[in-house]
Amino acid sequence: MxxxxxxxxxxxxxxxxxxxxxxxxxxxxxxxxxxxxxxxxxxxxxxxxxxxxxxxxxxxxxxxxxxxxxxxxxxxxxxxxxxxxxxxxxxxxxxxxxxxxxxxxxxxxxxxxxxxxxxxxxxxxxxxxxxxxxxxxxxxxxxxxxxxxxxxxxxxxxxxxxxxxxxxxxxxxxxxxxxxxxxxxxxAKDTPNFIANRVGIFGMLATIHEAEKFGLSVDVVDDLTGAKLGRAKSGTFRTADVVGLDTMGHVIKTMQDTLQDDPFFSLYKTPDVLAKLIEKGALGQKTGGGFYKKVGKEIQRLDFATGEYVAGGAKAADIVARILKEKDPVKKFKAMRESTNPQAQFLWAIFRDAFHYIAVHLDTIADNARDIDFAMRWGFGWSVGPFETWQAAGWSQIAQWVKEDIDSGKALTNAPLPAWVFEGQVAEKGVHTAEGSYSASKNAYVPASDLPVYQRQQFRAKVAGSATTDPKTAGTTVFEDESVRLWHADDEVLVISLKTKMHVIGEGVVKGLQRGMAEAEKGYKGLVIWNTDAAEGGAFSAGADLQSAMPAFMMGGAKAMDPMVRDLQNVFMQMKYSNIPVVAAVAGLALGGGCEMMLHASKRVASIESYIGLVEVGVGLVPAGGGLKEAAVRAFLEAKGNDILQFLKTGFTNAATAQVSKSALEAKSMGYLKEDDVIVFNPYELLHVAKTTARAMFDAGYRAPMRRPITVTGRYGWATIRGQLVNMRDGGFISAHDYKLGDMIAEIVSGGDVDQGSVVSEQWLLDMERKAFIELLGNPKTQERIMGMMQTGKPVRN
Missing domain, CATH: 3.40.50.720 (NAD(P)-binding Rossmann-like Domain)
Known part of the structure; x- marks a missing residue:
């Protein structure tokens, strides 16, 4: 090596x-x-x-x-x-x-x-x-x-x-x-536009062609070809506007100049509608208009027939939206192909065109089918690649339908599907199998690359139909319920994976963490908190599970929540002082209680795309899982005898303004990640690095930190911060309820109504957090914010 x-x-x-x-x-x-x-x-x-x-x-x-x-x-x-x-x-x-x-x-x-x-x-x-x-x-x-x-x-x-x-x-x-x-x-092979742009731009040209043929407007097409198909929510035309119509024109010209003997050549010309927009200098988002144009607050769409902008916002027909919701791809494609609705016929047509194209071109543009699927997933944001889609919908049935359309002149070209589509193992199994993905140029199934770097990825990106270990069931399960799974892969590290929606933390997760630490202390070198969708953009944890706490709140009021908050605080403190290293493998959102869980781990290994913050003020609450306590502890440790208040300002401001880091690097500068926490760039390597870190800490003789008292700023710190809050409230920058929340946060991080330089315990600060949290739960303004967030998903300003 x-x-x-x-x-x-x-x-x-x-x-x-x-x-x-x-x-x-x-x-x-x-x-x-x-x-x-x-x-x-x-x-x-x-x-x-x-x-x-x-x-x-x-x-x-x-x-x-x-x-x-x-x-x-x-x-x-x-x-x-x-x-x-x-x-x-x-x-x-x-x-x-x-x-x-x-x-x-x-x-x-x-x-x-x-x-x-x-x-x-x-x-x-x-x-x-x-x-x-x-x-x-x-x-x-x-x-x-x-x-x-x-x-x-x-x-x-x-x-x-x-x-x-x-x-x-x-x-x-x-x-x-x-x-x-x-x-x-x-x-990729050295062919014009390589793989992703070749297939992706062809797909956009085919979509424009079929949209005109079926008489569909740009907004309807974007609704049909966006999130409903598991693709970028900008759909087709909005994506073209974002990319720049001149850039798109340029890529099409490369195809026109270099692919004269391609059977789909007639499609490689800048569509008239696109050419006219480019001529007018309407190049999409960068010039303020393309297929769409913002007029005041309204987004208008281009009408192909008149060339004018008209009101937009039309959506897919209900019946077609229902077809697209069908979970079984075989049933979905049958319904699409048999429907008389022009929108459904349009959808079948763009899928047929894509399948036809990738089959004809597989041998010249890519080594194998897997590379085409990955190129479209990673380059164009598709959740499922085109070959995966075809195979899931029934390989031979789809092939037969595509052939019928070619024979009856409905396809974009009369070039037949290549013979391999109907022969041997492909006809039986499709292009993705346990031994690899089909290569038309080699007429064989090719396994994924075995470069040593991929040994760092315990769960590599997979295509549907290949030999795949599902991270949800991999390894040996030690314990599992509906909230968590504890498991290991015979490598001395116990992993806890959260199973709740957005990995929110409720009673089940708290019990799971306690169980995980107890198990790990018995016979492992460490505990890693890692979620199975970490590489696919899932959340680390979106915070405490307010939804499941609602019944207790309705029955017993705010006081009924006290034991729950206490349990949450206790489990996080147990993590901080655990006898074996607890490593948080963070990727995606780590908000509120999710951020606090990460703060209390022995160490953090974070994907660069980690969005971390204490966001409780958004629902009218203050952090109560030890987030503010940690702000006070870290300020005291960093100050090393200097004025603690200077070091406290960042922690206070982050929590009071619900700042969320836009990356793991920014989370370091905000103090949510420590200087020696590890940042990982490939999300598929996150688990490997977290386990390696836990083992290294154990092998280096890990001991839990000693519990130490904390010096606080007391009334002096609280009053100083409050002075700034008063100015903001009186200047109309924050509401009276925002002021109240800010004041409570200032009180907690300062250690409360004590002399400057007083020494308190972590428990003292946790008790203040819990008391403030419970008091706010009973506040009508906070209740408005919570209900607003649950109903609309957006913070209420009140």
Whole structure:
């Protein structure tokens, strides 16, 4: 095993993609230098400096922590080419023009270090043509590395070799992209637009074509082709507006220029409606209008017939929405195909077109069917890939229907389905099986990559129909009920996975945590809190389960809640002082009680995409699971004898304003994660890193922290914070109830009505939290907020 350690990356081109790729390298602690042309006026690196400034304003944020923008080194092609000699990976990300790219390559090639990897982030140009003119040595280290926009959030990276790329170069790069940058890598063949854009843009063109044929408006199509199909909720036309209609036109042109002998060629032209919009400069979201246009508060849609904007907001027909809710894919597709409703016929048509296309092109664009499914899931946000959909709906029946449509002239082209669709094992089982996924070019089932980096992923991304270990049932179950599952994989670490909706914490989870700690202390090296949907965007925990506490509240009023809050506090304190390490594997939302559970773990291992915060004020409550107590404890420890109040302000403000971190990196600067907590970039590696951390802590002789008294700021701290709250209330920035909540939080984090410098116990602070929480439950304003949140899911301002 040879380590390929990327000590420094160079990104050539400070445009939208280049700058964001550089930002994500910085997120991952990879030193990076960003190049562009020298500016004609002002400072020579002006173009790069402006791009870096712009990174701080973009939403969603490319940087996990805005302050890290300053860590991107700036350079231009005139003065700084010597810097390239110290880079192990060089990614070119300039505009999609072959001639411009070749000019740049001539300039930089002499400066590239002898074992550096050189890659282009082109979204569709030929990698072999880009490498023309390189000597064989550089050609062997050159490949395509296509990130999807926005690079921090989109899981997909396509890796495209030339005919001469050395295989170990691809393995090294795949390992770096997977583990360090957290990506899902798919290897593509060097065909125009590679896999995801080839299939995705074809799908958009087919959708536009079928929408016109069936006379459907853009808003109805978007409702049909968005969340109802398990795809990006922006649907088809809204997605095109977001991507930019000029960008889409550009990708279509690549297909038009390079795919003349493709049986679907007649579809590869910019649709008239799109061409007219581009001509008018209506390029989508960036110009304020495309298929949609915002007029005042109203979103209007383009009427294809008149070219004018009209009122939008139309939805799918009820009968079609009902068909799409059918859980059994076999029944769903039968209903779609047999329905006389034009919307259902449209849906069958776009599925048929997609199945037809991927079957015809599988042998030329991808190594196997799995890579096409992953490309669409990770690059276009589909919850299920097209081959998975086909197989689940009944492989041979769908194939037969597609063939009938081709034979009767209903399909987009009369090209027949390839013979392999109807033959041998594929006809029986489909393309995904226990031994691997079907490769048309090899006429064999190909297993998933066995690179060592994938051994870090106990539950790798899987395609439906493949040999799959389900994380919900994997390993050996020690205990399971409807709230939690305790299990292990024979590796000395006990795992607790929460099973409640959004992993909220009720009585069952509290008991499960107690049981887990007792079990782990008996015979394991640690306890890891990890949820089975951590890699698929699930929550770590959305907080305490208010819904299940309602009956007790209705019967016995606020006082009836006291034992529940006490139990929650006790279990978190038990975690903090457990004799074996308890590691929280955090990904997604960790809010309220979920944040408090994480704060009390011995250590946290967090996915970069972790959104952490104490949000109780949103429902008119204050944190009562020890979140405010921890703010006071951490301020005291950090102050090291200095004025504690200075260190308390962050913790107070976070809780009083319900701030949620936009990344794990930001959670560190907010104090929710400690400096030595671990941040993981690939969510599929979270469990591995959490277990490794727990074992390492145990092997290093882990002892629970000693319980120590806490010095507090008392009346002085409370009064100082209250002064600021009074100004905010009197200035109309916060309501009277917000003021009350802020004042209660200030009282707790300051330790209450005691002298400055008084010493209190953690229990003292917990008792204050619980008392305030119970008092607020009886407050009508708080009850309004709770009911509002339960009914609408949105916070009530009162």
């Amino acid at each position: 040879s380590n390929f350690i990327v000590k420094k990356v160079a990104v050539l081109g400070a445009g939208v993609m280049g700058a964001q790729i550089a930002a994500h390298c910085v997120n991952a602690k990879v030193p990076v230098v960003l190049f562009d042309l020298p500016a004609k006026e002002g400072p020579k690196n002006g173009i790069v400096l402006r791009a870096i400034e712009n990174l701080k304003k973009l939403s969603p944020a490319p940087l996990g922590n805005k302050d890290d923008a300053s860590l991107i080194e700036v350079a231009n092609y005139e003065d700084n080419l010597d810097v390239l000699a110290g880079c192990d990976l060089i990614i070119e990300a300039i505009a999609e023009r072959m001639d411009w790219k070749h000019d740049l390559y001539k300039k930089v090639a002499p400066h590239i270090a002898p074992n550096a990897i050189f890659a282009s982030n082109t979204s569709g140009l030929s990698i072999n043509k880009l490498a023309e003119g390189f000597d064989d040595e550089l050609k062997a280290r050159f490949c395509g590395v296509h990130f999807f926009n926005p690079p921090r959030y989109m899981h997909l990276v396509e890796l495209i070799p030339t005919t001469g790329t050395r295989p170990e170069i691809l393995d090294q790069l795949e390992t770096f992209l997977t583990s360090t940058l957290g990506k899902g890598v798919v290897r």
